[in-house]
Amino acid sequence: MIDVEKLWRKRRNAHLTQTLKYFSLMANSGLIVSLILLIIVGSIYYAKLLKALPQDFPAVLILTLLFSFLLTKSAIRTLLKEGDLVFLLPVESGMKHYFSKSLSSAIASGSFITLFVFTLTWPIVQVFITDGWKMYITFAFFLIAAKVFNLYVAWEERRLPYKSHQLNYKIMRFIVNFVYVYLLFNEAYVFLIAMFAIMYVLKNFVFEVFKKMHGYQWEMLLAEEQTLKMKGYRLVNYFTDVPALKQTVHKRPLLNKLSTFSFEKKNMMPALFMKTFTRSGDYLGLYIRLVLIGFLFLYLVPPGWWQLAIVLLFFQMLALQLFTLYTQYKWNVIYNIYPIEPRVKITAFIKWLRGLLILQGVLYGVFYGILTGDWVIALLMPATAIVYSLFRLPSLTKKHITLSS
Known part of the structure; x- marks a missing residue:
């Protein structure tokens, strides 16, 4: 018994x-x-929001x-x-x-x-x-x-x-x-x-x-x-690699056009990352939620140069949470026998993630410009995304991939 x-x-x-x-x-x-x-930051402006x-x-x-x-x-x-x-x-x-x-x-x-x-x-x-x-x-x-x-x-x-x-x-x-x-x-x-x-x-x-x-x-x-x-x-996977995680694949036929697959080495990895982003797990939902939460902070925090620090913080959050997308295939045998060097995979991943960060910066800039009319700071938001993705993102990516290997 x-x-x-x-x-x-x-x-x-x-x-x-x-x-x-x-x-x-x-x-x-x-x-x-x-x-x-x-x-x-949220606790500081919670009281101000209540008064407003x-x-x-x-x-x-x-x-x-x-x-x-x-x-x-x-x-x-x-x-x-x-x-x-x-x-x-x-x-x-x-x-x-x-x-x-x-x-x-x-x-x-x-x-x-x-x-x-x-x-x-x-x-x-x-x-x-x-x-x-x-x-x-x-x-x-x-x-x-x-x-x-x-x-x-x-x-x-x-x-x-x-x-x-x-x-x-x-x-x-x-x-x-x-x-x-x-x-x-x-x-x-x-x-x-x-x-x-x-x-x-x-x-x-x-x-x-x-x-x-x-x-x-x-x-x-x-x-x-x-x-x-x-x-x-999935929650833990945003922070660290979870081998036991089983990803759910969604159809999303309209988004398949964003990742036309090609067997050329230069196009294969970006297409794989984009398909994974749009169809696997909750990556796309995570991206949309972070953008919307960023809009909320841009709306609540008074206009000024410190808004650039806020969007930079959201760039960091997005990068850290999407690193798990690269390590998702670490246990996949077929992915590991692709005749593509690891250096090429990492470079393709950085370029793909850079595009998402720049798009995020553009969305923040347009939202901030329409909200405040201050297009100088609005134009600096996608510029901040470009600077972050060129100088900070490569070293952060290699460090994360090395630690999770």
Whole structure:
């Protein structure tokens, strides 16, 4: 008989060990310094942004939507492996304690994330809704209680055999969460008691029935665990090489024209890098997000020469995060037997990345010029990208590739 509690502890300890290992590698990355600088700049202008918001700013509606999504989204790490479909399925009746440990772990992490997000948005609550440490504790308590409820019923939802049925109940939870959070931020505590009654009925007379009707959906639980694991790997892969990462390939036929493939040595590597960028993993989404976040900082920070330092920081962030694209093929046998010298591959990668950085600089310059009318600084932004890509990028690229080899 398998000791499921011992099995859970073993897998949890292995997961924590791996997480700490990757966290230490992330902490040694230069990107951490960039993020710290962004946090410092963001904290400085957070207060200024609050003062600039109009009195009729719909804070209640925006916070209600934010926390409704946050409460409804209920990820649960089960730490299942593919072999469990063979070895643990026969002892399904004894897996209750194993999955209860998974749920308890998800409740702890979910409660922490909910409290963290609420703490970040607390200044908005202070300005537009209410103030005082008692209200902070009250709001935090009700939000964490709702998160615990959502995680519990979301786990029972996973017993349903069809994704469409799970989606229907998830939509129902979102509606309940929306009303609940809206009443909370309007301090309608009498109606909140009624919402608690509805939650109680849902928990004990709807979702509790699933236990009697359906067993564990092992294939779905395993697929969800693999998805959550790959998301974590993709996050770490922005900082350091993760051999276990499985990339998802997207079709994106309209973007294939940007990377017409050619077997000539001078064109082969740039085409491969562009195809990887547009179709593999989340590189394209990362690029778009960084550009949009850069727009936000250019909008919030007062105009001036220091804007060049901000765009330079975003160039550094983009370069550091796209270096993993080059090392993605390190374990690919076919890529390694290409009759192309490593020097040629590195040179092609630098030229390709230089093009993305210059495009990023042009976008920032156009946005800043339209926003402020100061076209002198706007023209200096793509010029800064060119200078950075010519002098800083080659040495940084070779250093990163050497360390990851």
